[in-house]
Amino acid sequence: MTEVQLQEFKLEPDSELRFEVESKNEKVVLEVKSGYAELFGTELVKAKPYEFHTGAKVAVFTWHGCTVELRGKTEVSYVAKETPMVVYLNVHAALEQQRVAAEQESTRGPVTMVVGPGDVGKSTLTRILLNYAVRMGRRPIYVDLDVGQGHISVPGTIGALLVERPASIEEGFSQQAPLVYHFGHSSPGENLELYNTIVGRLAEVIAERCENNKKASTSGVIINTCGWIKGDGYKVLSHAAQAFEVDVILVLDNERLYNELKRDMPKFVKVVYLPKSGGVVERSSTQRAEARDARIREYFYGKRTPYYPHSFDVKFNDLKIYKVGAPSLPASCMPLGMRAADALTKVVQYGSGHGPTDADDPVPAAAAAA
Numbered sequence: 001m002t003e004v005q006l007q008e009f010k011l012e013p014d015s016e017l018r019f020e021v022e023s024k025n026e027k028v029v030l031e032v033k034s035g036y037a038e039l040f041g042t043e044l045v046k047a048k049p050y051e052f053h054t055g056a057k058v059a060v061f062t063w064h065g066c067t068v069e070l071r072g073k074t075e076v077s078y079v080a081k082e083t084p085m086v087v088y089l090n091v092h093a094a095l096e097q098q099r100v101a102a103e104q105e106s107t108r109g110p111v112t113m114v115v116g117p118g119d120v121g122k123s124t125l126t127r128i129l130l131n132y133a134v135r136m137g138r139r140p141i142y143v144d145l146d147v148g149q150g151h152i153s154v155p156g157t158i159g160a161l162l163v164e165r166p167a168s169i170e171e172g173f174s175q176q177a178p179l180v181y182h183f184g185h186s187s188p189g190e191n192l193e194l195y196n197t198i199v200g201r202l203a204e205v206i207a208e209r210c211e212n213n214k215k216a217s218t219s220g221v222i223i224n225t226c227g228w229i230k231g232d233g234y235k236v237l238s239h240a241a242q243a244f245e246v247d248v249i250l251v252l253d254n255e256r257l258y259n260e261l262k263r264d265m266p267k268f269v270k271v272v273y274l275p276k277s278g279g280v281v282e283r284s285s286t287q288r289a290e291a292r293d294a295r296i297r298e299y300f301y302g303k304r305t306p307y308y309p310h311s312f313d314v315k316f317n318d319l320k321i322y323k324v325g326a327p328s329l330p331a332s333c334m335p336l337g338m339r340a341a342d343a344l345t346k347v348v349q350y351g352s353g354h355g356p357t358d359a360d361d362p363v364p365a366a367a368a369a370a
């Protein structure tokens with residue numbers, strides 16, 4: 001459906017304007033005319049134009065009421081009165097109490113993990129909670145374990161960021177000095193052993209850094225995860241929960257997962273069920289793949305601030321290409337004392353034209369990933 005070019009919306013307190021930009025090369029400009037509004041936890045500046053491009057799915061929420069103007073062609077745009085924002089705010093308040101306690105007792109702040117199936121708003125909730133924390137003067141650590149979309153660096157990696165200011169409306173969280181581990185696939189299922197190894201490594205490094213940064217330590221960690229929650233996906237989540245020693249797990253919109261985690265997690269881990277927002281948009285696998293491509297492009301070419309990458313020639317003979325994960329062998333063919341799973345984190349060099357061969361001096365996978 002095509003909407004008119006200029007639209008004005010009056011939002012009552014506790015409601016949100018949702019809109020999507022679909023058409024190719026389309027641009028929609030948003031401006032708050034009066035009142036206060038926020039976008040996934042970042043406060044919008046009055047009378048400042050914000051641009052949204054193809055693929056954007058946006059919610060402008062207001063606690064106090066506001067008037068908003070949209071310029072450009074939106075696919076849909078409507079005002080919703082039913083949102084779970086009060087529930088999310090209560091979660092933030094509970095985390096904030098734990099941060100205050102951590103500050104007083106000089107202990108670690110809450111480590112929170114957001115889980116749920118695909119397209120329930122996990123990344124959005126993570127962003128909201130981080131934004132609220134940083135707006136309270138905290139310095140939380142943002143961890144993204146979602147290799148499928150990858151909001152830190154590019155898809156196929158996992159990473160962490162120290163969040164020092166709210167996410168920019170158009171560009172998300174500042175990506176200065178992120179800690180990133182390469183995985184190389186868009187789903188953990190492609191190499192579970194490697195995924196668990198790098199998740200464990202990331203958790204260790206964060207724990208070490210927190211020891212030297214009291215402010216970050218008391219502010220806690222918020223972890224976004226993949227939407228894969230069944231079978232091995234569940235094991236991956238449990239492993240991550242253990243590796244990061246999480247205190248709180250927020251389960252979005254899946255009662256089965258909630259009950260399984262309640263049953264399996266130690267008693268001190270609080271498992272909380274949360275409703276998803278009716279505004280979260282489901283994406284097809286093509287749209288996900290497109291979003292992945294766009295993210296990789298953005299990494300090299302920039303989004304708002306264009307980068308100018310340049311190419312230079314390297315002789316093919318000078319290149320050494322390594323791959324993590326050797327073909328798995330049956331246990332009977334393995335050298336004594338080696339597990340089949342070890343092969344999955346082994347670094348192998350691609351020989352010239354003969355496919356992968358063993359590296360002369362294999363690098364331990366964890367060191368290679370770092």
Ligand code: ADP
Nearest residue numbers: 057058059119120121122123124277279280281
């Ligand atoms: P997940 O991380 O669970 O896959 P996301 O948080 O990425 O889900 O949300 C999916 C899409 O829905 C995103 O494009 C996001 O911008 C959009 N979205 C999330 N919440 C809302 C909302 N309340 N209104 C409109 N769109 C939303």
